[in-house]
Amino acid sequence: MSILVVGSVAFDSVETPFGRVDNVLGGSATYFSTSASFFTDVNLVAVVGDDFPQEHLDFLKSREIDLRGLARDSGKTFHWKGKYGYDLNEAQTLETHLNVFETFKPQIPPAYADSEYLFLANIDPELQMEVLRQVRKPKVIASDTMNFWISSKPDALREVIGRVDILIINEGEARQLTREPNLVKAARQILALGLKTLIIKRGEYGVLMFTDTSVFAAPAYPLEAVFDPTGAGDTFAGGFMGYLANTGDTSEEGVRQAIVFGSVMASFNVEAFSLDRMKTLAYREIEERYRDFKALTHFRGLPHQEGL
Amino acid sequence: MSILVVGSVAFDSVETPFGRVDNVLGGSATYFSTSASFFTDVNLVAVVGDDFPQEHLDFLKSREIDLRGLARDSGKTFHWKGKYGYDLNEAQTLETHLNVFETFKPQIPPAYADSEYLFLANIDPELQMEVLRQVRKPKVIASDTMNFWISSKPDALREVIGRVDILIINEGEARQLTREPNLVKAARQILALGLKTLIIKRGEYGVLMFTDTSVFAAPAYPLEAVFDPTGAGDTFAGGFMGYLANTGDTSEEGVRQAIVFGSVMASFNVEAFSLDRMKTLAYREIEERYRDFKALTHFRGLPHQEGL
Numbered sequence: 231m232s233i234l235v236v237g238s239v240a241f242d243s244v245e246t247p248f249g250r251v252d253n254v255l256g257g258s259a260t261y262f263s264t265s266a267s268f269f270t271d272v273n274l275v276a277v278v279g280d281d282f283p284q285e286h287l288d289f290l291k292s293r294e295i296d297l298r299g300l301a302r303d304s305g306k307t308f309h310w311k312g313k314y315g316y317d318l319n320e321a322q323t324l325e326t327h328l329n330v331f332e333t334f335k336p337q338i339p340p341a342y343a344d345s346e347y348l349f350l351a352n353i354d355p356e357l358q359m360e361v362l363r364q365v366r367k368p369k370v371i372a373s374d375t376m377n378f379w380i381s382s383k384p385d386a387l388r389e390v391i392g393r394v395d396i397l398i399i400n401e402g403e404a405r406q407l408t409r410e411p412n413l414v415k416a417a418r419q420i421l422a423l424g425l426k427t428l429i430i431k432r433g434e435y436g437v438l439m440f441t442d443t444s445v446f447a448a449p450a451y452p453l454e455a456v457f458d459p460t461g462a463g464d465t466f467a468g469g470f471m472g473y474l475a476n477t478g479d480t481s482e483e484g485v486r487q488a489i490v491f492g493s494v495m496a497s498f499n500v501e502a503f504s505l506d507r508m509k510t511l512a513y514r515e516i517e518e519r520y521r522d523f524k525a526l527t528h529f530r531g532l533p534h535q536e537g538l
Numbered sequence: 539m540s541i542l543v544v545g546s547v548a549f550d551s552v553e554t555p556f557g558r559v560d561n562v563l564g565g566s567a568t569y570f571s572t573s574a575s576f577f578t579d580v581n582l583v584a585v586v587g588d589d590f591p592q593e594h595l596d597f598l599k600s601r602e603i604d605l606r607g608l609a610r611d612s613g614k615t616f617h618w619k620g621k622y623g624y625d626l627n628e629a630q631t632l633e634t635h636l637n638v639f640e641t642f643k644p645q646i647p648p649a650y651a652d653s654e655y656l657f658l659a660n661i662d663p664e665l666q667m668e669v670l671r672q673v674r675k676p677k678v679i680a681s682d683t684m685n686f687w688i689s690s691k692p693d694a695l696r697e698v699i700g701r702v703d704i705l706i707i708n709e710g711e712a713r714q715l716t717r718e719p720n721l722v723k724a725a726r727q728i729l730a731l732g733l734k735t736l737i738i739k740r741g742e743y744g745v746l747m748f749t750d751t752s753v754f755a756a757p758a759y760p761l762e763a764v765f766d767p768t769g770a771g772d773t774f775a776g777g778f779m780g781y782l783a784n785t786g787d788t789s790e791e792g793v794r795q796a797i798v799f800g801s802v803m804a805s806f807n808v809e810a811f812s813l814d815r816m817k818t819l820a821y822r823e824i825e826e827r828y829r830d831f832k833a834l835t836h837f838r839g840l841p842h843q844e845g846l
Contacts, residue, residue, distance in 0.1 A: 247719070316719035411555070411624035413742075414762045434721075435743040438760060447834050449755035452746060454722045486837040517840055524839050526755050529794040531832050532825055 231369070231475040232271035232296075235262045236336045236361045237351025237464070239276040239300065240308040243325075244503060247316055248457045254504035255286045256310060258351035258374070261461035264508045265468025265495045266349075267293040268516060270475040273342045275299035275361075279307040279330045289509065298339050303330040318459045318500075319433035338364040347475040349467060350394070352376045355386035362393055370480060372396035372471055374463065380406050392424040398467050400431045413438070414445075427485060429470070431463050439489055446486050449527060451497035451519065458503045462496040465508075469495030494519045539677070539783040540579035540604075543570045544644045544669045545659025545772070547584040547594075547608065548616040551633075552811060555624055556765045562812035563594045564618060566659035566682070569769035572816045573776025573803045574657075575601040576824060578783040581650045583607035583669075587615040587638045597817065606647050611638040626767045626808075627741035646672040655783040657775060658702070660684045663694035670701055678788060680704035680779055682771065688714050700732040706775050708739045721746070722753075735793060737778070739771050747797055752790060756797050757835060759805035759827065766811045770804040773816075777803030802827045 242256030263272040273296040280302060290297060308331035311324040336357055343366055350358040350373035358373060371394040379387050380403060387407075391397055397420065401413060410416040413430065417440040420428050428440045434456070436449040470492030477484055494516055501507045550564030571580040581604040588610060598605060619633035644665055651674055658666040658681035666681060679702040687695050688711060695715075699705055705728065709721065718724040721738065725748040728736050736748045742764070744757040778800030785792055802824055809815045 412762060412764065414760045418762075432743065435740065436755075436757070438757075445760055445834055446837070447744075447757035447760070448837070449744070449746075449757065452722045452753055452755070454720060454726075456720065483838055490837050520840050524837075526753055527835050527837075529754070529756070529798050529832075529835075530791055532828050 231346045231478060232273055233266050233347040233349060233471055233475045234273045234275065234338070234342050234345035234365065234368075235259050235266070235349045235351060236275040236338075236358075237262060237349075237353055238308050238331055239274075239278050239282070240310055240331075242460060242504065243309070243311040244458055244460050245313045246318065246458050247314070249503065251458075251503045253309070255289070256460060256504060257308065258353075258461075258464045260290070261464035261499065261505065262349055262351055262468040262471075263290070263295045264293055264505055265465040265499070266472030266475070267295055267468075268495070268511070268513060269469070269472030269491070272296065272472075273299055273339075273345060275336050275338060275342070277301040277303055277330050277334045279303060279305045282307050289505075296342075299337070299342055301334075301337065303333070305330040312460065314459060318456055321460070336361050336364070346370070347471055348372070349471050350374065350390070351464060351467075352379075355379050355383050355390045358390045359386065359393075362390070370395050370471075370474060372398055372467065374398050374467060375403065377403055377406055388423060391420070395425065396427040396429060397425050398429045398431065398463070398470070400433070400463065404428075404430050429489065431466065433459070433462075437466070437489055437493060439485065441482070444482060446489065448486075448489050448493050448523070450493060451523060451526065453497060453501065456500045459500050460503075461505070462500050465499040466492040466496040468492070490520060490523050491516070494523060539654045539786060540581055541574050541655040541657060541779055541783045542581045542583065542646070542650050542653035542673065542676075543567050543574070543657045543659060544583040544646075544666075545570060545657075545661055546616050546639055547582075547586050547590070548618055548639075550768060550812065551617070551619040552766055552768050553621045554626065554766050555622070557811065559766075559811045561617070563597070564768060564812060565616065566769075566772045568598070569772035569807070569813065570657055570659055570776040570779075571598070571603045572601055572813055573773040573807070574780030574783070575603055575776075576803070576819070576821060577777070577780030577799070580604065580780075581607055581647075581653060583644050583646060583650070585609040585611055585638050585642045587611060587613045590615050597813075604650075607645070607650055609642075609645065611641075613638040620768065622767060626764055629768070644669050644672070654678070655779055656680070657779050658682065658698070659772060659775075660687075663687050663691050663698045666698045667694065667701075670698070678703050678779075678782060680706055680775065682706050682775060683711065685711055685714055696731060699728070703733065704735045704737060705733050706737045706739065706771070706778070708741070708771065712736075712738050737797065739774065741767070741770075745774070745797055745801060747793065749790070754794050754797065756794075756801050756831070758801060759831060759834065761805060761809065764808045767808050768811075769813070770808050773807040774800040774804040776800070798828060798831050799824070802831060
């Protein structure tokens with residue numbers, strides 16, 4: 231099954247304690263679709279300016295990402311500039327130039343309207359609603375958001391959350407959305423907005439998944455070299471949705487596996503700046519790291535005769 | 539097998555967003571031994587003042603903790619006063635009155651000298667060395683420490699670490715000890731001091747275990763009601779060492795199970811102030827929550843025919 235993703239394609243300038251890069255390929259939809267492309271076909275809806283180089287288009291095409299939904303407007307491509315300290319969990323935004331993204335109105339090409347898997351990356355919740363009006367009846371809809379929309383457009387955001395199956399946000403956003411410091415209580419409140427599944431990202435601490443009847447905890451992979459966490463969340467979402475779309479298995483077991491595949495993809499992406507690690511990644515490595523995750527989290531169940 | 543623990547028995551005054559308590563039972567050795575007592579026999583070495591009430595002694599005795607090593611000096615019992623904000627991971631110390639603990643010289647009763655499991659709770663590393671000189675040949679020695687000793691007695695602390703099998707410290711302490719922000723690199727450096735196993739506590743994010751050849755990640759149990767994190771680390775260590783001492787299984791599998799039992803015990807302890815939850819806890823509940831941990835972390839391994 232193919233996935234439709236709507237989000238940003240951008241240039242990023244990023245500084246971490248391990249180096250800096252300027253005007254490299256970034257954007258939520260870029261990370262998402264590249265990651266998902268290891269598992270399934272991806273249809274991308276976004277906008278770039280006339281400064282967007284062929285080299286990046288070639289890369290996305292090499293991942294067999296369908297670019298018919300990638301609009302090109304006159305003007306500059308969205309540019310984000312950020313910085314991380316040794317605490318790589320939190321980016322400090324230095325500059326945001328929306329550029330052509332400022333007037334972005336997602337147009338879903340007719341060929342994409344029957345997509346069964348839809349990911350609404352972090353954009354204005356009113357635009358996310360626009361997208362929902364343009365697609366027919368996706369089997370699974372997931373969305374992301376950010377602190378800015380939680381404070382500036384809370385009503386539109388709640389409307390989106392009520393329409394999607396899966397919300398993928400970070401820990402701070404979950405607390406901000408509910409004004410509830412306890413994460414489990416916050417999760418219950420968010421689920422009550424009408425979600426099937428809530429996935430809470432916790433950076434280097436991994437992910438918690440909540441449904442009405444279960445909780446699943448997946449660690450992040452402990453890495454010796456984390457160069458740049460930019461895009462980790464979208465790369466996670468791409469691996470997660472990509473695996474779901476590939477298998478069509480939306481059972482609890484299937485969703486848990488998809489979360490681990492998402493975590494695997496994110497763990498690779500942070501090993502280098504921009505999407506550089508994705509450029510050399512082989513599927514064999516993805517499966518290897520999935521097995522490493524299994525070994526990382528394995529412990530014996532309780533025998534029936536414990537003798538205690 | 540019985541465990542010997544050397545640490546503090548104290549009065550705590552604690553304020554959290556959920557309430558406050560004054561002069562309640564606390565102390566590293568108290569939390570450790572109470573938790574371990576659910577799994578094995580515990581011998582306690584610590585000191586209290588002449589203000590220490592019979593009620594607390596009766597509680598420790600009700601847990602069948604051997605108190606022959608609990609000295610009673612004239613003066614006041616160690617008193618810690620602390621406060622937590624909504625971020626329950628970090629305590630703010632308001633007052634520390636060492637009182638009789640200031641001149642504490644651990645004396646290991648002859649009956650304890652053959653203990654096969656030894657836990658050196660967070661005390662002056664020079665006193666931890668004193669204890670090591672008084673015991674014969676423990677099968678497993680574990681120790682804890684804190685930021686204060688890392689900065690004030692780094693050499694003595696490194697000597698202790700070189701003598702123990704297992705170090706149980708928190709994330710910030712691991713980084714402080716090595717001046718290395720990356721936790722995996724920090725862990726490798728600490729292991730190189732001569733440890734078999736390093737356990738890094740991450741509060742509500744769980745625990746990472748490192749050996750020379752493996753890494754294990756255990757989440758913390760997601761709780762709707764965390765009242766007071768005081769003693770969570772020592773309660774973890776008590777469940778961990780208690781289970782190890784009960785089974786005698788120090789294989790990788792055994793240590794992983796012990797880590798989960800430690801996490802189970804900590805998850806109960808934070809549900810109430812002081813040791814109140816331990817007072818009502820039944821072993822049946824411990825096994826139930828162990829099974830809950832298994833369900834919390836379970837995901838399917840990769841089939842050999844993935845079809846991807």
